Amino acid sequence: MTGEAPLAALFDPLSVAVVGASDHPEKWGYWLAKGALSGRDRRAVHLVNRRGGGLDGVPFRPALTALPDAPEHVVVAVPAPFVRPVVAEGLAVGARCFTVITSGSGRADEHALAELVTGGGARLLGPNCMGIVDTTTQLRLSWGDFPAVAVGLVSQSGNPALEIGRLLARAGQGFSRFVSLGNQRDIDAADALESLIAHGPTRVIAAYIEDFRDGRRLARAFAAAHAAGKPVLVLTVGRGPASTVAAASHTGALVSPYTTVAAVCREAGALLLDSAGELVDTAVCLLAGVAARRGGGSFRVAVVGDSGGQGALAADAFTVRGLDVPQLSARTTEKLAATLPPGAGCRNPVDLAGAGEADLGAYARVARALLLGGDADAVVLTGYFGDYASANPAQSARECEVADELADAAAESGRALLVHTMARDTPAPAVLRGRGVPVYERIEQAATALSGIALLAPPSPNPSTTRRAPYRIPDGSYETVRDLLASYGLAFPAARFVTTADEAVDAARSVGYPLVLKAMGLAHKTEAGGVALALADADALRAAFERMRAATGAERYVVEAMATPPYAHELIVGVRRDPAFGPVAMVGLGGVTAELLADTALALAPLTGARARVLLSELRHARLLAGWRGAPSVHLEAAAAAVCAVARAAAEHPELAELEVNPLLVHPGGAVALDAHGVLA
Structure with a gap:
């Protein structure tokens, strides 16, 4: 559900009920009730507490069923065992939106709560959220002070929102709207961001997001905000090694969740920042009209x-x-x-x-x-x-x-x-x-x-995956992946796959010397002794085969033509399927030093040729490719086409968790892949 109107009951309800209201200032129910009452000039406000009492002349009602009118928006701040009965009661009286402050009692119970709410035709914010504030509609359903100006904030955590609010206030700025997402069991970051795009008083959008869920939808929301003239400032976590998951390829080591988010922000025209202070400093500058x-x-x-x-x-x-x-x-x-x-x-x-x-x-x-x-x-x-x-x-x-x-x-x-x-x-x-x-x-x-x-730059358009693969590849071996990528137009040297030394010598007659012998089934062949280069004759080939079999125990090998074009450079091109963002393409300086150099650029796959060329230009060592100290430039169009081929193959084969070409040899005459492998999901 997108846009402002579908969430009107969340941001500007006709009536609000706070269940768990309190007259004790140290309790959440007090601040929620106090905030709700600040909007009495705009909407009906009901306070519910089964023990009775009242606040600011408004009596506490014992239950939602005891209210004179059905509340459109119900705020739930009761102990966890009572949340579901309160929600069921709210649905029965006709509530359209629920903001659940209470922490959930487990993933299964939270999903069941969301199904109950959405099945009843309503929407759920939370659970485990800090609430919602819209300073333009006099809606204050949260704890804390939120100064009113023009920053719309979406946050998965409460304290960063409070810090941002206080820093904005010191700078003479404030919020148009604040949405605390909590555990996002229904209304999520994309819903909230899309609502801010349609929200006139919001001029700058800020977001603290830990769980990107449908990352492609969020990227589209970032791009739509940029197109609407509303810059998006993003905070996230995940730069430390504790957030990195080891994988079976160089790509897995080079594409972390944080680097993926950074690449998505660049592509979508959003700005990824490091701290609440940086976010506020930038927002203040943007609100002053700096562009x-x-x-x-x-x-x-x-x-x-x-x-x-x-x-x-x-x-x-x-x-x-x-x-x-x-x-x-x-x-x-x-x-x-x-x-x-x-x-x-x-x-x-x-x-x-x-x-x-x-x-x-x-x-x-x-x-x-x-x-x-x-x-x-x-x-x-x-x-x-x-x-x-x-x-x-x-x-x-x-x-x-x-x-x-x-x-x-x-x-x-x-x-x-x-x-x-x-x-x-x-x-x-x-x-x-x-x-x-x-x-x-x-x-x-x-x-x-x-x-x-x-x-801040305009979003980079990427093609959607329009063609579904006609088959699923059975494994991620070099032989299989080579055939797959060749069908997408990627060039490889002449090669034959063998199992014995005699077969290798026979294959060499058609491949030609000098050649390369590689053992199959190894993630990092060079380190394992699974690669022999520049073999000049049958004797050298037989000797290399025996050494390699003893070192690796491999059952299958490839005899491949030796590619030695002048002025060549090695790249790595990989795609990793991110749980939130789907296939993410990476290009970098490659070969055995790929992880050492860590000179990479990322983008969502598939890619346009123009976007692939931009990735190549973003590398720290991009000048090597363009010609360094009198050397000719590599064939950048061929290099970009090779990157596009790998990205599209991965995007159209969801059975692949990772796909990698390393090295991709780029040179003035074109580009040729010297090794490749995949990891099945």
């Missing part, structure tokens, strides 16, 4: 400091995060020189050299010149501004006037102005925040926010 440059290109930043040291440190902070701190045009430099005293720095970063202390208006004049000069996409003021009133309260009024002038200049220019100040809770920063100018206590906050926004 990535249209048409791509580096994001340009002009820095203004009232200290040479602070300006230089700020410039470095932006540079190391990939932002451009460009030279200023002669015209802008001349305007600054006319404004600033002799000896001031008129390049980027701009050093006021005491001009602000002599005249606070210098801050606004310099910022205006930079904002209107066209040399930068954002101007960052760093240093002491905002703190003059702390040392001399008599300067407070003038400092606030200059703050207004700064905000006016930003509004007139249509460009971003960010302020980093030493001050804390003084009047001028409050004026700036009130005018929508982001204010930060640390310069790295501003740098992280701008660098993140610069990374």
Whole structure:
């Protein structure tokens, strides 16, 4: 179920009943009831507690059946054994939505509860959730204070939501809507995100997600939000080794749940961040109207400091995060020189050299010149501004006037102005925040926010899997996988599969020398002694066969032509079927050093040729492929086509948990796969 209307009973019900209401401030039932009562001007509110009592003049009713009218939305905050009877009673009186705060009593019971609710034509949020808040409809069904502005938050955990809320409040921002997902037995992250896309007051969407469930649907929701002009900021977990599951291939070691989420966010136009603080810093910047440059290109930043040291440190902070701190045009430099005293720095970063202390208006004049000069996409003021009133309260009024002038200049220019100040809770920063100018206590906050926004890019369209495979492969052996991938257009050297030395020598007559002998059935052949290269004649082939059989005990071998094109590089191309996101394609620097280098790029499979080329360009060592120190470029179109072939084969064969080609030899004349194997689901 998608969109806003199907969940109207969740976000803007005609009536609410809180079951488990309490008059004791230390209990959840008190805060839920108190919050529900704050919306009495908009909807009917009923409080239920079988022991009686009341709150703020509203009596507690003994049961849902004792209410004068059927509640549309029922909040359940009773001990676990009583949840199901309360829900059944709510369904009987006609409730359309249930928010279950109570922790579940086990997966089976939670699924049974969800079946009861959805079978009755209603929806379930939770169980084990913190509730829901919609500041635009006066709906407060949660514990905690949620300031009202324009960030829509979807979270699987309560405390991160509270932290985000408090950080937003300090920055003069807040929530349009907050949805605590809990155990997602019915309403899930995708439902909540889709509702925020349709929610007019929400301008920025934030999400803390641990369990991605239907990851492809979430990716589509991220992309739809981007298309609607609503940036999505994501937090998740899973970067540590405890979250990595070992697998039988290099691909399994290189494609972790976190790297998959990072790749999906990049593809879908969402921004994956590391902390609640980074999320809030970026959201504040986005709410101020800061946006990535249209048409791509580096994001340009002009820095203004009232200290040479602070300006230089700020410039470095932006540079190391990939932002451009460009030279200023002669015209802008001349305007600054006319404004600033002799000896001031008129390049980027701009050093006021005491001009602000002599005249606070210098801050606004310099910022205006930079904002209107066209040399930068954002101007960052760093240093002491905002703190003059702390040392001399008599300067407070003038400092606030200059703050207004700064905000006016930003509004007139249509460009971003960010302020980093030493001050804390003084009047001028409050004026700036009130005018929508982001204010930060640390310069790295501003740098992280701008660098993140610069990374926001339109989603990358990928083809859907339209062709179902006509057969299921019986195993993941090289022989089987080679035939499969060849049917998708992937090139391999000439080869014959054998079981004895005599068969190997006979096969060599058709394959030709020099050749390669490989033992079958080994995940990592080189380490096990299962590969012999550049065998030049029958004697060398027989000797290698005997050594290999003794070392590996393999029953089957392949005699394969030796591929030695000049200026070649080894890639690894793999696909792993993620439980949430389905097939995830990976390309990286390959061969025996694949895991050592860990130079990879990921995307959902299948892929377009354009997307495959982007993956190749994202590798840290991509310049090797494009020609390094006079070497010719590899055939990038052939390399991309090979990546697409592996990705599509895996996407169309769901019986494969993993599929890998390693190495894929790419060279100026094309691409050829030298080894491959699969892991059956």
